[in-house]
Amino acid sequence: xxxxxxxxxxxxxxxxxxxxxxxxxxxxxxxxxxxxxxxxxxxxxxxxxxxxxxxxxxxxxxxxxxxxxxxxxxxxxxxxxxxxxxxxxxxxxxxxxxxxxxxxxxxxxxxxxxxxxxxxxxxxxxxxxxxxxxxxxxxxxxxxxxxxxxxxxxxxxxxxxxxxxxxxxxxxxxxxxxxxxxxxxxxxxxxxxxxxxxxxxxxxxxxxxxxxxxxxxxxxxxxxxxxxxxxxxxxxxxxxxxxxxxxxxxxxxxxxxxxxxxxxxxxxxxxxxxxxxxxxxxxxxxxxxxxxxxxxxxxxxxxxxxxxxxxxxxxxxxxxxxxxxxxxxxxxxxxxxxxxxxxxxxxxxxxxxxxxxxxxxxxxxxxxxxxxxxxxxxxxxxxxxxxxxxxxxxxxxxxxxxxxxxxxx
Numbered sequence: 507x508x509x510x511x512x513x514x515x516x517x518x519x520x521x522x523x524x525x526x527x528x529x530x531x532x533x534x535x536x537x538x539x540x541x542x543x544x545x546x547x548x549x550x551x552x553x554x555x556x557x558x559x560x561x562x563x564x565x566x567x568x569x570x571x572x573x574x575x576x577x578x579x580x581x582x583x584x585x586x587x588x589x590x591x592x593x594x595x596x597x598x599x600x601x602x603x604x605x606x607x608x609x610x611x612x613x614x615x616x617x618x619x620x621x622x623x624x625x626x627x628x629x630x631x632x633x634x635x636x637x638x639x640x641x642x643x644x645x646x647x648x649x650x651x652x653x654x655x656x657x658x659x660x661x662x663x664x665x666x667x668x669x670x671x672x673x674x675x676x677x678x679x680x681x682x683x684x685x686x687x688x689x690x691x692x693x694x695x696x697x698x699x700x701x702x703x704x705x706x707x708x709x710x711x712x713x714x715x716x717x718x719x720x721x722x723x724x725x726x727x728x729x730x731x732x733x734x735x736x737x738x739x740x741x742x743x744x745x746x747x748x749x750x751x752x753x754x755x756x757x758x759x760x761x762x763x764x765x766x767x768x769x770x771x772x773x774x775x776x777x778x779x780x781x782x783x784x785x786x787x788x789x790x791x792x793x794x795x796x797x798x799x800x801x802x803x804x805x806x807x808x809x810x811x812x813x814x815x816x817x818x819x820x821x822x823x824x825x826x827x828x829x830x831x832x833x834x835x836x837x838x839x840x841x842x843x844x845x846x847x848x849x850x851x852x853x854x855x856x857x858x859x860x861x862x863x864x865x866x867x868x869x870x871x872x873x874x875x876x877x878x879x880x881x882x883x884x885x886x887x888x889x890x891x892x893x894x895x896x897x898x899x900x901x902x903x904x905x906x907x908x909x910x911x912x913x914x915x
């Protein structure tokens with residue numbers, strides 16, 4: 507057993523030396539010859555541990571993702587040989603992979619349009635720009651695929667995988683793809699955009715998006731298939747119906763078998779709370795409490811004193827995606843690595859007592875969104891967590907004068 511562990515560690519060290527050499531611009535052929543034994547026995551598990559070890563060394567997600575495609579492409583042949591059980595039809599993972607196939611088809615359709623343009627004259631670019639715009643706008647729907655990974659799949663993997671840190675790199679790549687698509691759409695809408703100003707950007711977006719799919723299906727999904735229990739896949743599939751199924755026909759939601767409900771699912775019956783929620787200002791049963799919280803004109807999320815997500819409301823219109831899978835998740839893992847420092851700054855300010863409130867406001871999908879964070883402290887002043895509230899303040903922002911009479915017209 508100790509020999510196996512020793513060999514595994516040696517292979518990991520060799521793979522680490524190879525990847526660092528690639529990242530430092532050393533001769534790729536010489537590196538491949540030097541570490542051939544490790545490369546020829548590589549598995550998805552090794553790839554995950556390799557990236558995790560890099561992050562333990564203090565190498566940031568931003569640095570890793572610059573060369574991750576180069577490294578994965580070098581490992582492609584060996585990773586693609588790895589035998590793993592493909593997901594059963596109708597399962598959560600099955601639909602994630604089906605969405606990938608549909609996205610690939612969409613991208614290849616755009617390639618056909620671009621190929622036809624390469625045979626035309628340059629002055630036809632205005633026509634091409636008009637033809638490309640709806641194609642790229644339609645790709646925005648694929649963001650729901652990333653959302654389901656970030657809010658359903660990743661929380662389960664974080665609980666199962668000791669080496670879960672590379673998921674932060676994947677989330678960062680999602681954000682890069684989102685940003686690149688947004689920029690492409692803006693360029694295609696701009697009548698002053700020239701072919702030379704957008705050609706390379708389209709190529710980078712394709713490389714990025716296909717690369718994310720490749721990393722999902724060569725590394726994340728094979729390992730997930732071996733580490734997630736059947737009942738956990740069932741729970742993820744149930745939660746996936748909170749979100750759209752981009753580019754594919756939405757499946758029929760399966761009936762819930764109460765005996766197989768995940769331990770993340772919480773009963774909403776009054777009995778589960780032992781009766782009434784009683785305070786000095788009144789008593790509510792569970793149904794009443796849940797109706798009040800979900801009818802409040804804001805998204806509410808509660809993070810406890812240990813930085814774990816403990817509750818979120820379900821208003822009719824959410825601004826930010828949430829899934830029951832995030833319950834119990836460290837709040838830091840609910841944010842992309844590029845913005846997690848803001849979360850840590852807020853928590854530290856609240857925990858130390860230096861701050862009790864933080865506010866942000868953004869424009870999103872034509873709405874003015876106010877995001878507020880409040881420190882929660884008990885009667886003794888002891889820090890008990892954070893309450894996040896996000897609300898659509900568009901109409902409130904525009905109010906003027908007074909309205910004292912009922913006006914339902």
